[in-house]
Amino acid sequence: MTDLTNLTVAQIRDGHRAGDFSAVEVAEAFNANVAGAKALNAFIVETPEHALAAAKAADADRAAGTLKPLSGVPIGMKDLFATNGVQTTAASHMLEGFVPRYESTVSAKLWDAGCGMLGKLNLDQFAMGSSNETSYFGNVISPWKRNDGGNAALAPGGSSGGSSSAIAARLCPAATGTDTGGSIRQPAAFVGISGIKPTYGRCSRWGIVAFASSLDQAGPMARDVKDCAIMLENMAGFDPKDATSLDMAVPNWEAALSSDLKGKTVGIPKEYRLDGIDPDIDAMWDAGIAMLKDAGAEVVEISLPHTKYALPAYYIIAPAEASSNLARYDGVRYGLRDLPQGAGLQDMYAATRADGFGPEVKRRIMIGTYVLSAGFYDAYYTQAQKVRTLIARDFEQAFGVCDVILAPTAPSAAFGLGEKTADPLSMYLNDVFAVPASLAGLPAMSVPAALNREGLPLGLQIIGKAFDEQGVLNAGLAIEERAGFNARAEKWW
Amino acid sequence: MSDYRIKGETGEWEVVIGLEVHAQVTSNAKLFSGAATAFGAEPNTQVSLIDAAMPGMLPVPNRECIRQAVRTGMAIEAQINKWSRFDRKNYFYADLPQGYQISQLYHPLVGEGSLTIAADEKAGIPGDKVIGIERIHVEQDAGKLMHDQHPTMSYVDLNRSGVALMEIVSRPDMRSPAEAGAYVRKLRSILRYVGSCDGNMEEGSMRADVNVSVRKPGDEFGTRTETKNVNSVRFVMAVIEGEAKRQVELIESGGTVVQETRLYDPDRNETRSMRSKEDAHDYRYFPDPDLLPLELDDAFLAECRESLPELPDAKRARYLAAGISPYNADVLTAEVEAARWFDTLLDAGAKPVAAANWVTSELFGALNRMGRDISDSPVSPEHAAELLGLVADGTISGTIAKAVFEKMLESGDAAGLIVERDGLKQTSDTGAIEAEIAKILTANADKVEQYKGGKEALFGFFVGQTMKAMQGKANPQVVNELLKKALG
Numbered sequence: 001m002t003d004l005t006n007l008t009v010a011q012i013r014d015g016h017r018a019g020d021f022s023a024v025e026v027a028e029a030f031n032a033n034v035a036g037a038k039a040l041n042a043f044i045v046e047t048p049e050h051a052l053a054a055a056k057a058a059d060a061d062r063a064a065g066t067l068k069p070l071s072g073v074p075i076g077m078k079d080l081f082a083t084n085g086v087q088t089t090a091a092s093h094m095l096e097g098f099v100p101r102y103e104s105t106v107s108a109k110l111w112d113a114g115c116g117m118l119g120k121l122n123l124d125q126f127a128m129g130s131s132n133e134t135s136y137f138g139n140v141i142s143p144w145k146r147n148d149g150g151n152a153a154l155a156p157g158g159s160s161g162g163s164s165s166a167i168a169a170r171l172c173p174a175a176t177g178t179d180t181g182g183s184i185r186q187p188a189a190f191v192g193i194s195g196i197k198p199t200y201g202r203c204s205r206w207g208i209v210a211f212a213s214s215l216d217q218a219g220p221m222a223r224d225v226k227d228c229a230i231m232l233e234n235m236a237g238f239d240p241k242d243a244t245s246l247d248m249a250v251p252n253w254e255a256a257l258s259s260d261l262k263g264k265t266v267g268i269p270k271e272y273r274l275d276g277i278d279p280d281i282d283a284m285w286d287a288g289i290a291m292l293k294d295a296g297a298e299v300v301e302i303s304l305p306h307t308k309y310a311l312p313a314y315y316i317i318a319p320a321e322a323s324s325n326l327a328r329y330d331g332v333r334y335g336l337r338d339l340p341q342g343a344g345l346q347d348m349y350a351a352t353r354a355d356g357f358g359p360e361v362k363r364r365i366m367i368g369t370y371v372l373s374a375g376f377y378d379a380y381y382t383q384a385q386k387v388r389t390l391i392a393r394d395f396e397q398a399f400g401v402c403d404v405i406l407a408p409t410a411p412s413a414a415f416g417l418g419e420k421t422a423d424p425l426s427m428y429l430n431d432v433f434a435v436p437a438s439l440a441g442l443p444a445m446s447v448p449a450a451l452n453r454e455g456l457p458l459g460l461q462i463i464g465k466a467f468d469e470q471g472v473l474n475a476g477l478a479i480e481e482r483a484g485f486n487a488r489a490e491k492w493w
Numbered sequence: 494m495s496d497y498r499i500k501g502e503t504g505e506w507e508v509v510i511g512l513e514v515h516a517q518v519t520s521n522a523k524l525f526s527g528a529a530t531a532f533g534a535e536p537n538t539q540v541s542l543i544d545a546a547m548p549g550m551l552p553v554p555n556r557e558c559i560r561q562a563v564r565t566g567m568a569i570e571a572q573i574n575k576w577s578r579f580d581r582k583n584y585f586y587a588d589l590p591q592g593y594q595i596s597q598l599y600h601p602l603v604g605e606g607s608l609t610i611a612a613d614e615k616a617g618i619p620g621d622k623v624i625g626i627e628r629i630h631v632e633q634d635a636g637k638l639m640h641d642q643h644p645t646m647s648y649v650d651l652n653r654s655g656v657a658l659m660e661i662v663s664r665p666d667m668r669s670p671a672e673a674g675a676y677v678r679k680l681r682s683i684l685r686y687v688g689s690c691d692g693n694m695e696e697g698s699m700r701a702d703v704n705v706s707v708r709k710p711g712d713e714f715g716t717r718t719e720t721k722n723v724n725s726v727r728f729v730m731a732v733i734e735g736e737a738k739r740q741v742e743l744i745e746s747g748g749t750v751v752q753e754t755r756l757y758d759p760d761r762n763e764t765r766s767m768r769s770k771e772d773a774h775d776y777r778y779f780p781d782p783d784l785l786p787l788e789l790d791d792a793f794l795a796e797c798r799e800s801l802p803e804l805p806d807a808k809r810a811r812y813l814a815a816g817i818s819p820y821n822a823d824v825l826t827a828e829v830e831a832a833r834w835f836d837t838l839l840d841a842g843a844k845p846v847a848a849a850n851w852v853t854s855e856l857f858g859a860l861n862r863m864g865r866d867i868s869d870s871p872v873s874p875e876h877a878a879e880l881l882g883l884v885a886d887g888t889i890s891g892t893i894a895k896a897v898f899e900k901m902l903e904s905g906d907a908a909g910l911i912v913e914r915d916g917l918k919q920t921s922d923t924g925a926i927e928a929e930i931a932k933i934l935t936a937n938a939d940k941v942e943q944y945k946g947g948k949e950a951l952f953g954f955f956v957g958q959t960m961k962a963m964q965g966k967a968n969p970q971v972v973n974e975l976l977k978k979a980l981g
Contacts, residue, residue: 082549095548102542104549205783207549214782243553243784321782324583327592328546332649345587345647372583372777381779 016072023072027055054116068114076175091135094356104207121162132161143489147455157187174222182434189409189459195221200441201246204239262296267402295478316384323368409459497669511665524657525552536650546590561689571606597630625664670730841878880908
């Protein structure tokens with residue numbers, strides 16, 4: 001019998017529908033993989049019973065002829081999504097033991113579509129990080145190893161590192177991610193899977209622990225482009241509970257998938273050619289250009305002149321919003337409370353927040369507090385917002401001459417755990433290609449395109465016009481078909 | 494101009510007053526959550542996940558709250574900003590679950606407007622005065638701390654958390670406690686007409702931050718202090734009086750007024766310092782990224798405008814034009830319920846002047862006696878109109894009308910029914926009256942002699958006797974005429 005955990009979402013869905021296997025068999029197979037992969041530390045909470053219950057319901061639905069779009073598909077849920085009755089921590093000590101009595105809109109949609117939950121996936125604390133090294137519950141380890149014979153543990157990327165690691169290691173066929181400045185795309189690239197951040201507003205933010213509200217956007221991570229389309233269809237949709245939610249119908253992305261790019265123009269942003277960048281990255285990029293030409297697209301060079309200001313602007317706006325969004329974790333109503341003997345309210349705040357937040361979260365709260373404070377607001381926050389407007393305009397102008405933009409997802413392959421933790425700036429640089437699309441609210445995805453000389457996956461990024469997830473997915477599919485990326489990490493865990 | 498002055502040792506001081514009034518928007522739901530807003534509910538029973546700032550919760554603006562604030566802005570003839578935005582005001586406190594209040598600093602919903610306070614000689618307001626209103630913005634209320642529930646801990650009640658407030662910011666245009674009092678009363682009246690706030694100061698639906706400074710007349714503005722959360726007109730006036738005096742004494746004894754926030758203690762009738770500017774919070778205002786800018790379309794604005802009722806100033810003018818006295822017009826328009834009651838009375842056909850006199854004396858007197866509000870008057874405007882109609886058309890006399898009204902208050906019956914049932918109809922039947930007059934003149938022949946001898950004051954005696962004999966139902970005019978004839 002085939003290993004059910006090697007199947008994609010589409011294959012599980014279709015095979016289950018066809019009666020090739022039961023959903024319970026699928027759930028049990030993935031539950032077993034999850035249970036056997038503690039070394040990756042991809043999950044904060046495992047919920048095999050949830051996956052099984054959904055599988056039983058899926059099998060019953062099949063018998064009754066009432067199958068749902070994703071009946072029988074078990075998935076992983078990033079632990080940033082509130083799940084009713086299941087601990088939701090944002091990988092923080094602050095929310096350790098916090099069990100919401102409500103379900104995020106996105107997860108609720110997936111359960112309604114028939115998915116089961118294998119568990120809550122580890123992530124960078126409050127989604128702040130690019131390597132999954134800021135989690136209170138420990139680092140997530142990538143299933144990948146360098147081909148140098150060494151045994152260095154590699155970062156799965158971040159913040160959705162649990163999601164990327166789990167999918168790459170076949171612990172789940174797909175997972176939710178969230179992307180504030182690359183948190184879906186960069187981890188997807190690091191482990192050789194696909195992930196899409198849709199247009200800002202496509203997926204409701206209701207019930208997702210907020211990092212930076214104007215940037216946070218949920219999206220799927222999966223093994224291929226088609227699975228991303230399927231998952232996104234079942235995650236997206238207008239939600240009156242989120243004032244920034246897009247009031248637009250959700251297209252049938254899966255049905256409209258096409259890798260024929262005739263008549264399409266692909267823009268190559270010259271500002272993304274960085275001096276001194278890893279030649280493997282450049283080579284992959286060039287290969288990607290050739291693939292899209294092969295798919296029928298015309299390729300033009302474009303300019304996104306304000307790109308170099310994107311990262312600084314992002315590291316003002318995101319921490320500013322975070323400093324305010326995280327103020328609610330004060331020890332008063334839920335979560336951690338540190339109340340030293342004889343302490344007053346201020347002491348309680350200080351003790352609770354000192355204990356409950358990790359160093360990276362504190363750093364960003366302090367940056368955010370600083371840039372919003374009287375006397376600095378205009379120099380930092382106002383200026384950053386202006387840059388944000390200019391970056392959005394750069395894209396608008398570029399999309400006057402092209403339909404999608406092709407660029408690397410990250411400036412490097414996965415790095416070793418601990419290699420960048422001492423230098424936050426070099427860590428932040430990892431998001432240099434991902435952040436501009438986030439600031440502009442545009443759909444963008446990463447698809448695996450090549451292995452570098454160390455045998456590690458590299459990802460290509462496709463950025464599309466607002467609301468044009470279809471164009472992004474189609475270009476991604478064209479690369480996927482031509483790159484023929486089928487490498488996978490050898491099991492060592 | 495007000496001539497209110499504080500007499501100091503160095504001369505006279507003028508007081509400069511600006512008010513920030515927080516008015517709770519009348520709405521069944523909070524500003525950004527669907528939770529209810531009933532006053533006096535058990536602690537923490539009107540709290541949604543959003544109000545408690547649970548992780549991942551998001552605010553969604555409540556259309557009704559925005560509508561009410563826009564209508565209020567229109568009522569003070571203010572500029573309505575079709576594009577406005579919500580900002581976060583960041584600070585930590587146990588009654589503020591989000592760690593920030595959603596407010597509007599940079600782009601308020603309502604811009605410049607004004608209201609007029611009426612002349613009141615007795616209160617030292619010689620003429621009508623226009624008070625500028627700088628802006629109205631909408632914001633969330635905070636929760637409430639309860640310090641008396643536990644020996645060492647404070648409890649938090651989040652029922653008010655997230656309730657919609659309008660902050661109505663005046664210009665520093667007031668110059669006396671009386672003007673400030675008149676401003677608050679007028680503002681309250683307008684809010685209640687519009688229906689955007691119930692104006693209930695005891696329940697905290699309306700409270701004022703009172704900004705006071707003093708200066709020598711003609712000088713630049715002095716440094717102001719802000720006394721927070723003053724919750725009655727009387728207290729607002731007391732705060733101004735006390736604070737102005739304190740500032741004058743401070744300055745004259747060589748001190749300087751510091752810009753600070755103060756608290757009013759009504760029991761001791763004094764303010765005390767809460768925090769100075771130096772340790773004021775840095776609120777780190779920035780646009781709330783959970784909310785898109787608020788954009789109002791013309792249809793929405795048109796609906797807001799069309800839904801506005803006649804406002805106090807317009808109503809008062811209409812009453813004056815109908816011949817109602819200025820005093821009665823003031824009394825009738827001050828409270829929206831009374832004005833509405835009175836308008837219904839007019840709609841039912843009552844004559845304005847007589848109706849105004851009757852309402853302000855008879856009805857208000859009766860309600861006062863019974864300790865009831867006009868909104869639960871036992872006599873409906875329709876019944877009152879019927880009663881006034883019976884007087885106007887001569888069916889009953891004014892005296893009988895009082896008696897009928899008493900019976901209406903007791904039974905709730907219609908005036909016509911009572912008059913009919915109790916046979917109170919005034920009679921102009923000359924035969925019946927003449928017969929009674931004849932009897933009375935015969936029985937009082939001595940007085941008839943005296944009257945004829947020149948003691949004309951006795952005429953009233955005959956009228957009284959006749960009316961008594963007629964059980965008050967005789968038409969007084971007819972009685973007069975017949976008596977004069979009979980007495981020659």
